[in-house]
Amino acid sequence: MWRVIRPDSIRVWNNxxxxxxxxxxxxxxxxxxxxxxxxAKKFAFDGNLSLPSSNLWDLHKECxxxxxxxxxxxxxxxxxxxxxxxxxxxxxxxxxxxxxxxLTDCHFCERKCGADRTQDEKxxxxxxxxSRVSSAFLHTGEEAPLVPSGTIFFSSCxxxxxxCQNDDISTNPNSGQVVSSEGVAAIAEGxxxxxxxxxxxxxxDPIPNTHTILGSLSVQTSNVTQLWNSNLYCSEETMxxxxxxxxxxxxxxxxxxxxxxxxxxxxxxxxDIVSRNHLIAYNSGEVIIRHLVMPNHLECCxxxxxxWVAKNMPxxxxxxxxxxxTEHRARSEQDxxxxxxxxxxxxxMQIARAKADELGICWRPVD
Numbered sequence: 001m002w003r004v005i006r007p008d009s010i011r012v013w014n015n016x017x018x019x020x021x022x023x024x025x026x027x028x029x030x031x032x033x034x035x036x037x038x039x040a041k042k043f044a045f046d047g048n049l050s051l052p053s054s055n056l057w058d059l060h061k062e063c064x065x066x067x068x069x070x071x072x073x074x075x076x077x078x079x080x081x082x083x084x085x086x087x088x089x090x091x092x093x094x095x096x097x098x099x100x101x102x103l104t105d106c107h108f109c110e111r112k113c114g115a116d117r118t119q120d121e122k123x124x125x126x127x128x129x130x131s132r133v134s135s136a137f138l139h140t141g142e143e144a145p146l147v148p149s150g151t152i153f154f155s156s157c158x159x160x161x162x163x164c165q166n167d168d169i170s171t172n173p174n175s176g177q178v179v180s181s182e183g184v185a186a187i188a189e190g191x192x193x194x195x196x197x198x199x200x201x202x203x204x205d206p207i208p209n210t211h212t213i214l215g216s217l218s219v220q221t222s223n224v225t226q227l228w229n230s231n232l233y234c235s236e237e238t239m240x241x242x243x244x245x246x247x248x249x250x251x252x253x254x255x256x257x258x259x260x261x262x263x264x265x266x267x268x269x270x271x272d273i274v275s276r277n278h279l280i281a282y283n284s285g286e287v288i289i290r291h292l293v294m295p296n297h298l299e300c301c302x303x304x305x306x307x308w309v310a311k312n313m314p315x316x317x318x319x320x321x322x323x324x325x326t327e328h329r330a331r332s333e334q335d336x337x338x339x340x341x342x343x344x345x346x347x348x349m350q351i352a353r354a355k356a357d358e359l360g361i362c363w364r365p366v367d
Contacts, residue, residue: 044087134176150196161267181215256304
């Protein structure tokens with residue numbers, strides 16, 4: 001059915017630029033490569049998980065450097081991991097341990113509130129140690145190369161966007177059902193069995209649920225792309241935990257400056273943090289950036305973002321999105337946010353896309 005609804009999800013693979021920019025993702029679909037999390041399970045960690053966190057992070061850094069070479073050898077068939085016995089402790093086990101430690105002094109997101117979520121202390125996201133899934137299904141509305149996408153929507157978020165289109169789950173930490181790592185793994189395996197080309201962790205945002213998601217990877221077994229769909233306002237430590245095991249990144253890039261972000265999403269130092277994290281994602285996997293064009297924000301946000309991407313991430317794909325609408329507080333408090341109190345115009349979209357063409361940014365394949 002999805003082939004009828006989204007025939008572009010088939011045609012898109014006739015575009016050589018899409019194939020080039022998403023070549024490893026395509027190879028996982030074709031069973032020519034292994035998802036990175038499966039490889040991480042076979043990469044031995046020889047340390048002691050009871051060491052202090054500072055020591056574990058030093059070991060994680062060393063493992064991460066060595067893991068790059070290990071993946072290359074697996075991809076070139078110099079190593080056949082099916083012939084390797086599973087180690088008693090793996091690189092993935094180290095990541096799960098570090099994620100669980102972050103939970104006790106939470107800094108998954110860049111707010112770094114320090115809540116001990118294992119003791120039900122709650123910071124900005126208002127989550128304790130439990131994660132909640134609002135819904136999970138085969139999504140046919142994502143970018144063409146991703147359809148059908150096995151989306152898992154987590155409750156809560158670390159941003160406070162006044163125009164949020166998913167505010168029913170992003171602002172309600174009690175939305176949905178409590179899930180364990182094993183529960184997330186069961187959802188993911190079921191979605192893959194139903195035909196998902198990727199497992200798409202979204203929300204809300206997946207960032208506050210990093211510990212649960214990484215834990216689920218220890219239980220999952222399918223060779224399916226792991227996709228991080230996020231606002232990417234996460235700490236550098238979180239990015240390092242994710243970078244080695246996620247194949248494709250689907251990050252939002254909302255603002256071209258810190259001032260607009262603080263006013264419209266209640267986050268400090270947005271551009272500095274999110275641009276840093278985009279580079280980490282770009283250097284570790286394949287990236288489709290989502291940029292939502294907002295009314296009256298071409299000069300301050302859209303154009304600076306496109307210029308930055310063209311300079312720093314030339315081989316990614318950008319989805320220039322025109323579906324902004326006045327939702328959440330942007331609708332109920334229009335007097336406070338007059339600049340975004342209307343839909344984006346056709347002229348604004350034309351200017352944004354013309355700028356992308358001028359900069360040589362690949363965006364048409366996912367339009």
